[in-house]
Amino acid sequence: MDHWHFDNRFTRLLPADPEDENYRRQVFQACYSRVKPIRVSSPALVAYAPEVAELLNLTESDCRTEAFKEVFSGNRLLHGMDPHATCYGGHQFGSWAGQLGDGRAINLGELINDAGESWMLQLKGAGPTPYSRNADGLAVLRSSVREFLCSEAMFHLGVPTTRALSLLLTGDQVMRDMFYDGRPALEPGAIVCRVAPSFTRFGSLQLFSARKDVDTLQALLDHTISHDFPHLGEPDRDCYLQWFEEVCQSTARLMVHWMRVGFVHGVMNTDNMSVLGLTIDYGPYGWLEGFDPDWTPNTTDREMRRYSFGRQPAIAGWNLARLGDAMIPLLGDAQPLQLALDRYKVSYQSGWQHMMASKLGLKSFVEQTDMALLEELQSILRLTETDMTIFYRKLAKLDISIDSDRAQNAEIIQPLLDAYYMPEELEGETLQQISNWLRRYIKRLQLDGCSNEERKALMNRSNPKYVLRNYLAQVAIDKAEGGDYSEIHQLYALLKHPYDEQPEFEAYAAKRPDWARARAGCSMLSCSS
Secondary structure (H helix, E strand, C coil), rough: CCCCCECCCHHCCECCCCCCCCCCCCCCCCCCEECCCCCCCEEEEEEEHHHHHHHHHCCCCHHHHHHHHHHHHCCCCCCCCEEEECCCEEECCCCCEEEEECCCCEEEEEECCCCCCCCEEEECCCCCCCCCCCCEEEEHHHHHHHHHHHHHHHHEEEEEECCEEEEEEEEEEECCCCCCCCCEEEEEEEEEEEEECCCCCCHHHHHHHHHHCHHHHHHHHHHHHHHHHHHHHHHHHHHHHHHHHHHHHHHHHHHHHHHCCCCCEECCCCCHCCCCEEEECCCCCCCCCCCCCCCCCHHHHHCCCCCCCCHHHHHHHHHHHHHHHHHHHHCCCHHHHHHHHHHHHHHHHHHHHHHHHHHHHCCCCCCCHHHHHHHHHHHHCCCCCEEEHHHHHHCCHHHHHCCCCCCHHHHHHHHHHHHHHHHHHHCHHHHHHHHHHHHHHHHHHHHHCCHHHHHHHHHHHHCCCCCCCCCHHHHHHHHHCCCHHHHCCCCCCCCCCCCCCCHHHHHHHHCHHHHCCCCCCCCCCCCCC
């Protein structure tokens, strides 16, 4: 690590906060404030990601050294690091919140690896910054476990995401009111090192536009294009429009992936949206178990359900519109931005249709027949509580060579029984509707002419067998808080191969157990971390 090369273009080329003192304040005409991580008492390594380490030219033996613990707990800064917190704003739950910024994230610097790639290293939970408002800038073990595991799980699912290098305990206790009910308690503190080409958010541009600080707005956008979108050429008005178009398209692709695997972000504020089309900021996220488009994992969103599973694509479009608003001072005309937003909707719809065709094992999406099939599928998945991940995985085992018109309902639905939380409800009209859909689906597959094995292989590439179910993460957290990190390591190994059968891990593909239905951390979560 002592030989690492830090380029630090962000802090080298963009305007800095002139104030060096680390106290909470409004920061103007600056993209960041320099700030150092606090010193922790006893850093201890819980887990690291060898693949991310390799991106940074670290060996596995490097990750087990004392130096690694010191650096990625924030206790030691390497030569060339330029620690800082970035300044940004955002819309939170639909309302403009003004300045937000990195309240508990400190960027160590931009590392250039041996392949010439630029990676920003960021510590989450390393102490207060000028943007911490009334908070302490720290993080606890439970949220850090979830962030570490989900960052890497999403990557291996093929979903664009920030990565996680390491998870360390600090040796210090952190006070948190987990349920916001006036009963705070001490929890073990932890730090995750997050890694991405850039952590620039929609809200990064929004703040300067809202403040009518056009110079800083343009400087940040020009830098973002030059650093992360160099193929667009020299920044100018046409380039800005091309950039916005790319952001719209990458966001559409991201939403298709979230809907494919059943991921619910939980806090889709504009400050939690990456201009690179990455999943960013793993807070109270969740995985759809019983299929319910209205489900959200966030207790703060319990009433509005603004960020529920089914609303995510539309919310992403709303957030893109707010990013477009922020660019108007540089363009003077909203019309071309609106055209890009219109194309977002078209791209998402087309992407969703083709994604669903792959989930169903169809060679291609045929609108004349398949749109009705998909619409009816959304309905039958809600007739009784149906586990989304298991349903699609088991659907691949359907025998499409049968004569579906002659087969009994019980025979047709038999391969799917493991997907239902209350199989006793599979009777009468409910059973008939599901069976009728399965008959139509089988006939549609027969038109494609694929064999059972060809279709199964196609479906199993789109439909994961293993996802980071909330209860699995909570079991790992419970053990970790007792000093046992084995379940974190087990889940990390399992989730590196989410599409493989892995028969030794079959229990991890099961439905959510009854004990987890309403337990904190397994059903809904707060933003407290």
